Each structure stands twice: as C-alpha cells, then as structure tokens.
Amino acid sequence: MLNPADGPLVSMRGITKAYPGVIANDAVSLDLQAGEIHALLGENGAGKSTLVKVLYGLLQPDTGEVLWRGEHAKLRSPSDARNLGIAMVFQHFSLFESLTVVENIALGMAVSANDSLRTRIREVSSRYGLPLDPDRDVFSLSVGERQRIEIVRCLLQEPQLLIMDEPTSVLTPQEVSELFVTLKRLASEGVGILYISHKLDEIRELCDVATILRGGKNVATALPKQESAASLAALMIGEDVQPVVRVDNPKTGDPLFALNKLDVPAKTRQSLALQDLSLVVHAGEIVGIAGVAGNGQDELLSAIAGEVPVQPDEMIWLKGESVAGWTAGQRRSFGLCAVPEERLGHAAVPSMSLAENALLTGFHRQPLQRAGLIAMSRCKRSANQIIDTFSVQCHGTGSAASSLSGGNLQKFVVGREILQSPDVLVVSQPTWGVDAGAAAAIHKALQSLVKEGAAVLLISQDLDELMAITDRIGALCAGRLSNFYSTPSIDAQQVGQLMGGKTALDGVA
Amino acid sequence: MSDDPSTFVLIALTVITAATPLVFAAMGELVTERSGVLNLGVEGMMLAGAVSSFLCVHLTGNAPLSLLVGTAAGIVMALLFGFLTLSLQASQVATGLALTIFGTGLSALVGQSLIGVAYEGLPKLSVPVLSDIPTLGPLLFQHDVLVYGSWLLVPAVAYFLNRTRGGLVLRAVGDSHDAAHALGYRVIRVRYLATLFGGACSGLAGAYLSMAYAPMWVENMSAGRGWIALALVVFAVWQPGWVLFGAYLFGGITILQLHGQGIGINVPSQLMSMLPYITTIVVLVLISLDQGRVRRNAPAAIGQAFHPTT
Numbered sequence: 001m002l003n004p005a006d007g008p009l010v011s012m013r014g015i016t017k018a019y020p021g022v023i024a025n026d027a028v029s030l031d032l033q034a035g036e037i038h039a040l041l042g043e044n045g046a047g048k049s050t051l052v053k054v055l056y057g058l059l060q061p062d063t064g065e066v067l068w069r070g071e072h073a074k075l076r077s078p079s080d081a082r083n084l085g086i087a088m089v090f091q092h093f094s095l096f097e098s099l100t101v102v103e104n105i106a107l108g109m110a111v112s113a114n115d116s117l118r119t120r121i122r123e124v125s126s127r128y129g130l131p132l133d134p135d136r137d138v139f140s141l142s143v144g145e146r147q148r149i150e151i152v153r154c155l156l157q158e159p160q161l162l163i164m165d166e167p168t169s170v171l172t173p174q175e176v177s178e179l180f181v182t183l184k185r186l187a188s189e190g191v192g193i194l195y196i197s198h199k200l201d202e203i204r205e206l207c208d209v210a211t212i213l214r215g216g217k218n219v220a221t222a223l224p225k226q227e228s229a230a231s232l233a234a235l236m237i238g239e240d241v242q243p244v245v246r247v248d249n250p251k252t253g254d255p256l257f258a259l260n261k262l263d264v265p266a267k268t269r270q271s272l273a274l275q276d277l278s279l280v281v282h283a284g285e286i287v288g289i290a291g292v293a294g295n296g297q298d299e300l301l302s303a304i305a306g307e308v309p310v311q312p313d314e315m316i317w318l319k320g321e322s323v324a325g326w327t328a329g330q331r332r333s334f335g336l337c338a339v340p341e342e343r344l345g346h347a348a349v350p351s352m353s354l355a356e357n358a359l360l361t362g363f364h365r366q367p368l369q370r371a372g373l374i375a376m377s378r379c380k381r382s383a384n385q386i387i388d389t390f391s392v393q394c395h396g397t398g399s400a401a402s403s404l405s406g407g408n409l410q411k412f413v414v415g416r417e418i419l420q421s422p423d424v425l426v427v428s429q430p431t432w433g434v435d436a437g438a439a440a441a442i443h444k445a446l447q448s449l450v451k452e453g454a455a456v457l458l459i460s461q462d463l464d465e466l467m468a469i470t471d472r473i474g475a476l477c478a479g480r481l482s483n484f485y486s487t488p489s490i491d492a493q494q495v496g497q498l499m500g501g502k503t504a505l506d507g508v509a
Numbered sequence: 510m511s512d513d514p515s516t517f518v519l520i521a522l523t524v525i526t527a528a529t530p531l532v533f534a535a536m537g538e539l540v541t542e543r544s545g546v547l548n549l550g551v552e553g554m555m556l557a558g559a560v561s562s563f564l565c566v567h568l569t570g571n572a573p574l575s576l577l578v579g580t581a582a583g584i585v586m587a588l589l590f591g592f593l594t595l596s597l598q599a600s601q602v603a604t605g606l607a608l609t610i611f612g613t614g615l616s617a618l619v620g621q622s623l624i625g626v627a628y629e630g631l632p633k634l635s636v637p638v639l640s641d642i643p644t645l646g647p648l649l650f651q652h653d654v655l656v657y658g659s660w661l662l663v664p665a666v667a668y669f670l671n672r673t674r675g676g677l678v679l680r681a682v683g684d685s686h687d688a689a690h691a692l693g694y695r696v697i698r699v700r701y702l703a704t705l706f707g708g709a710c711s712g713l714a715g716a717y718l719s720m721a722y723a724p725m726w727v728e729n730m731s732a733g734r735g736w737i738a739l740a741l742v743v744f745a746v747w748q749p750g751w752v753l754f755g756a757y758l759f760g761g762i763t764i765l766q767l768h769g770q771g772i773g774i775n776v777p778s779q780l781m782s783m784l785p786y787i788t789t790i791v792v793l794v795l796i797s798l799d800q801g802r803v804r805r806n807a808p809a810a811i812g813q814a815f816h817p818t819t
Contacts, residue, residue: 058691078693094688096681098805107681108692112674139804 007070009034009192010055010086010161015064017050024050026216027064032161032209037183037193039203039224041236042213043407043435048196051213052163055194056088057081079110085160089150089167095138102134105153124155128182130175142294151179161192168202175292180206199464200229200436212236233436252471253283256455257336257424258317264303264310272296272479274303279474279481281424281455286446287484288470289459290499293429296479297459298341301428304457305338306331319423332364335423339414339430341459343406347413350402354394357401358383358416365420382419390415390441407434411442418445425449428459443469463492477501518647520764525648525656526722528760530555530714530731532659534738535745535752536666537583537710542742543670544703545683545810549605550590551711552735553612557582558715560616560623563726567626576655576716583712584705586612591704595697598814613729623726630724631655655717662710667749679703683808686815696815711735733782740789746796747806759785 008031017025025047032038042048053059055066057075066073068084075081081088095104105121106113118134125132130148138146147167154162164183168176183193183206197203203210204224212220212235220235227235262277274296281287291297302308303316306328310316316324318336326334340346348357359368359379368378383397390411394404401409414430427446431439447469450456459476460466466473467487474484475498482498485508494505534551541548548554562579566572590608593599631653640650670676679699682689686696714734719726737759745751766781796803 057693078691082693090691094685094691096684096688098684098807098809099677099681103677103681106674107677107689107694113677137801137805140801 008032008067009036009069010073011067011070012051012055013065013067015051015054015061015066017054017059017061023216025054025061028213028216028218030211030218032192032194034160034192035187035190036209037187037195037207039207039210040194040196040213041200041203041210041232043236043437046213046236047216048213049165049405050216052088052165052194052196055081056086056163082110082157085157086163087154087157087159087161088163088165089147089154090165095146095149097137097139099138100134101132101136101138101141101149104138104149105134105156108153109157120156121152124152128152128155128178142298145294155182159191161194162186163194163196165196167195168197168199176202200232201464203232204229236436252285253453255280255317256283256319257281257457259304260315260317262303262310262315264299264308267299267308272299274299274479277481279457279484281457283423283453283455284450285471286450286456286458286469288466288473288487289457289476289481290461290463290466290473290495291459291476292461292499293341295476297428297476299479300476301338301340301426301459304336304426305340306336329364332361332420332422336426337361337365337417337420337422337424338426339417339428341428341432343409343413344402348401348409351400353383353398353400354387354392354404354412355379355383355397357412358386358397361416362420365422386412386415386419389419390445407438410434411438414442415445418449421449421452422454424455424457426457426459429461430458431460431462431465439465463495466495467492475499518644520768521648523764523768524757524761525652526760527763528756529656529659530717530722530734531738531741531756531760532663532753533655533710533714533717534735535741535756536659536662536749537707537714538738539742539745539747539749539752540666540670540679540710541703541707542811543683543747543808544679544700545686545808545813545815546591546594546700546704546707547601547605547812548587548590548608548704548707549602549739550586550608550612550735551707551738552731552733553609554583554586554708554711555715555718555731555735556612556616556729557586558712559719559730560620560715560726562712562716563623563626563628563719563724564619566628566720567623572631572720575720576713579716579720580709580712583708583710583715585708586712587704587708590708591701594814595700595704598816601812601814609735617728620726620728624728626726628720628724631721653721655713655721658713663749663753670749680808683810686810686813690815690817696817700815711738714738737785740786744789744792746802747808758788762788 010032012030014027015025016027028051040048054061057078057080066075102118103113121134130152132148187193195207207224210222210224258280259277264274266273303310310324313322313324323331344350362368362382369375380397392408392412430442446456470487472484473487475482482503490508538551558579561582562575565578566575593604594601633651633653636650640646678694682696682699690696718730741752741755744755762784766778
C-alpha cells in the first residue's frame, strides 16, 4: 500500500499539446495521490480529453512528461498505460458493436473470451450492481448498458489508477450512490481515481481534490468539499453561471400531443415492447419522462418521431389529428420535431457538413430547396443561425458533424429543431455529456420554446435536469409508463421510485 | 441423367475441381474483408498466381515449389494493394479494380510463351485403403494436395476467427478501427496481414487453375472466378462454413453450365452464367431479414481508410 508521503502516484508536468489552429493543452500540470479521488473539471474544449488521452498513451504530448510513482513513464500506447495499471472508462465508448460483451471485455484486457472471464464478469457486475449479460451482442444494448461494459472492463483489470470520463450520466440516483460506494472503496484500497464530470454536486460529494482547466490551461486546484457548486462553476467557465430558474406554468393551453394506449411490439428479440402508453402534452408545458436507458426510450422516440410504423392509427395524436400512420417527414411538416439520443449517426450524419445536416431535418419546415434542388446558400444561412444562436464552437458551416465535440454537436442538433419552431418537440437525453454552460443554454432554449406556446416532451435520465425544467413528470420502466405528477409536488427520491418500476406514488395526487 | 454411380461420381468430381479455387479465393477474401479491407483485386491476384506457378513448373518441373511461387505472386500483388490502400490510403475500390486490370494484363504478357505448353497436372494423392471404398473413395480420398488443403482451410479459418485471440482482434479491427486503435491494437498491421493472407489464398486459387484444373495456361483463365469469390463472401454473410457450401453450390452451377447441353438441360448458357450473381442477390435479400446475423458478421468498417491520428 502506498503512503502519501511517498509522493504522488502520477504526476503530469507541463503537458503541452497543439493541434493545427488550437493549443489543446498549454503547460498543464496535475498531481494525483494514491487513494485520492481527483476531479478534472472544465467545459467542452477546455482540454480535459486531450489531457487524459496523454495519460492513457493515446496521444503523445509535444512537451512535458508524465511521472509514475516518481519515475518517468513511457506512454507510447494504451497498452503501456495498462501495463502500469492505468484503466480508463471512455465517454465515447470504444466498443465493437458486432461483438459480444465478453469479447469486448477480452479485447480490452489481453485475455481470452472464455468461461472464466464470463464468471468474473458476472461476479464483478453483481458485486457493483452493474447488471450485464456476457453473451449479449453489443449492438443490441442501450447507451447505459454499454457504459456498464466499460466500467466492468476497467474494474476487472484491478487498476492502480482509474480514469472515469463522465461515468454517471446514464445511471439512476440509486446506481450513482452504489457506484460512489464502489469508487470510495477502491480509493480506500489505494487506487487513484481521476474523475471527469460536469455534475458539480457529484464532484463535491465524491472528490478530494479538483483540477480545473479552462482554455487548455490550469486555472485552479480546489478542494471541492469546501467549495459551492456555484463557485466551482465560476472557476470552470470564468464567470458566474446563472442557475436554471424554475418557471412554473400554472396555465397550460390546449393538448397538442397525445399518446393513446400506444403499443409497439418488440422489433427484435433484444429490443423492448412498449405497452399501453398514454400521455398528453399541452401547449406551454414541458413534460418529463425519467428512466434508465434501455427501458424503452429509444423505441418510444422512434414511434413518436415516425421512424417505425405504428398500428392502429388512433395511438398517436398531433394537434387533433391521428398521425400514427404518417411518415417522419409528414409529422415534421405538421409540426412535430424530434431529437434522438444518439448525436452521431442518428441525429446527425457524421461525415456531412453542418450545412448539410441542417438541411436533412430542416427542409420539411424551412425553404431550403428551390425547385426541388438544394439551395446550399440557404442551408448555410440556416446552419449559421443555429451556430450563432446556440454558440456552437466550430470552424463554420463546412465542418463535418464528426469534427465537433459532443457538447457542441448536441447544441447544434437541439438548436436545429428548436429554430424550426415546432409545435411539439420531443428530445431524448438533450444534455448527455454536455457541460454546464451548454446544458444551461439548451434548457433555456426549451423553456423559451414552451413560453411561445409549444409543447415539449423531454426524455431524460438526468434527474436534476428533469426536476429543474419540467412541469409534469413520469417515468418509463420496462416499456411501461408510470402515472404523471406535477413536478413541484414530488422530490427526486420519489421519481427514483417511479424509475424503479412503481406506477403510482402513495399519498400524492 | 443416368443412375450409373460412376456418372454421378464423375460429375461430383468435376464439381469438386470447380469449387476448390472458389474456396481458396473466397476464404482469403473473407479474412481480408473481416479485417475491414475490401480487395476487389481477387481476379488479378488469381491470374498472377496462375501464370507464375505455371511458368515455374514449366521451367523447373518442381510442383511444390511452383505452388509456393503462385502463392508468393498473390502475396506480392496483395502487398502492392496494401501499400496503396493502407499506407498511402488510396481508395480501396479503385485500387482493387486497378489490381484486377493490372493482373490480367501482366499475366497475359508473362504467359505469352506458355500458351500451348503441356503439363500433366498435380499428382493425385490417394489415401491408402480409404480410397478403395466404392463411390466414397474416389469422391473423398483421391485428390491432389490443394483439394485436401481447401477442406482443411475452412475449419482452420473458422477456428481462428471465432476461437482464437488473433481472430477476435481481426474481427474487432474490421468492426471499428477507431475503437481498436483506442485499445492499442495495431490496425494497419492487422489489415496488412489479413490482406496478405487474402493474396496468398488467391494466388493458390490461381495456381490450382493452371496446375490442376486445366492444367495449362490460357490468357484470362480465371474467367470471372475472382468476382464469383467476392460474391460468395457476401453470400456467406462472412461465415466460413457458408463459403464452403456456397463454393460447392456455385461450382455445381458452373459445371451444369458447361455440361448442361450434354445432360439434357436446354437453358441458355448466359442464363446459367448469371446464376451465381442472381443467387447472391436473392440471398442478400433473404439475409437482410435477419439483421442480427448481418450485424454480428458483416465487418462494419469495410472499405474505410484508417487515419491513425487521434
């Protein structure tokens, strides 16, 4: 066991890494002790990812060095890092979709995909409350389930240093506290943990030390337990953030959107069936659907957006018309826009430019074509408007969607739909992996959209988000919806019960 | 058709000889594609293998050496392809087509003096005792070394892909080169090795054509078999067992097409030539109904250039 007096477990000294046109890390330093949970805080583009990629051997710094237990460490590749005892849970998962869970884990660990590995996976996943079937194909798993693979893979390596890139964004509050128990136990066993998150409350609860990056530079090292969320946020973005203010909408308008006993049979053996879903969303309100990923959120969004046909017609209503038989394009033209959870590959085409991506959903409601031909100048103007309104950081409308960071692309795809001024907007996990500043911008945009008389259905796993901006809330569990409650009348714990499968709360109207 | 077993055996034997080059070429291409590389130059690599092995056997009379030379010719062609597409990141489709055209022309040039030269063919290796079993004996135990080799290749490749760590890494690279790179696997090296294996198999397939199937050198003697092998890989949904089945099915169709008139089938030969491709299209439609099978086996990163920068 390491004694803190022996010096830091890992020490990064003056790391500088430049890309054409941008210095991602500018002489960044960081010391992490064994047994310490160390937060790495910063907005998107602050250089957090670059720094941890250097630490994990994925990038070579231009200058600077990494010391491991006081000695110079050669980190030419991730396997060098793994040999030292460094493991990492990625934000964008490095998973192979066509392979099974056990095969994926074997690839990250340099062992064979055999029965003893299956047994160890089952052990670790049950010990840490991360249910995982080793023989499932990854392509059939939800985002949340995929992240469990990454966490289990790291835990199986019994690492000395565990890097976690936003690990809790897809977990329920109960799972988060279970994970924290695990992380604290790992830390007490002498494992160092580098914890990247934008959830400031979590960092204050969990982390011993925080290193804060802004614009590629160290700006501060803080003791999060002695800071407030607001002071941490101020350090991170360099100005005071305006917390999202609850806007209670006592009066709501006419029902704009409704599901009436929606049944969607499971498409494949792996996917979930939606059963008997009913809800109404009125003009001027945000209705939230809580729930852990993999409980039917994807299926629900596809059914509402029109990506999968639904029978019979009377199950989905939009502005008084039954639209279940309509295509996605017809629904858009009539006023229903949707933002799916997966930014790359579902909401946006990775290899296409922002202008082209603006066209892809925009042409139904905006004049982006002329005599059946694409009006590229108008697409660029539309994309520029999104970029300006939502301060998307990019190199202009010609940038490929895949070149944007997750948070910026999220602002773009949400903004694209909002600027089409839909009557009904359905968004799934709009702030997943997005920093506090961008999340606040997205929340404000949703609030101003409903103020103008639109209806918003927000599917999310982020309880803070749901509690902060929704007017009514329910939960989706195993393909079934709970009752809906007025958000101010219940607390996060009660929503947690709904997410766990309760359909009604005792003593709440 | 006659009930005489010897006629059946004769037809079955011709089916085996027609299927063997397809097995080699398609198994090689399967491994290449599973690593995420689409090499459309199979036809060109086969012709290079065919002409160089025949040239060698003509000059030296040494059959084992000639098979090695044919294999090496395929590897050299694949190395050229790999250098252009993996190291220089040229388009795989365009480079593969160029490789076929190049192989066709080069083999015709090299083989000019070989036209009309005779060779008795690869010796048959009869398995003692077993080869004397009526019907089964001649069907299974009286072949040249490459036929046996093709039968061993299929389970060997299946075992490698599905049961070994190397196979797992190869499939991982073909599924997502970015994720494989992030885990520290050497994407380019894996793809080079898989591409060279594909070249070796195509070279052997060509050697089989000129040294056992014909046996002689004729310009452009692969006659589209490289394209059929490419179709076979898709037909088989990138699964080795189905490649074997498909090779014998397509080989059988080829034989029917050659002997169709003789055994009383009055179908235009053009129609018969189309059959492998039509079958592939029909199978593609059928397998698209089972998305799970496609997602499990089709290499998602196929044909994409890999830039190891991030």
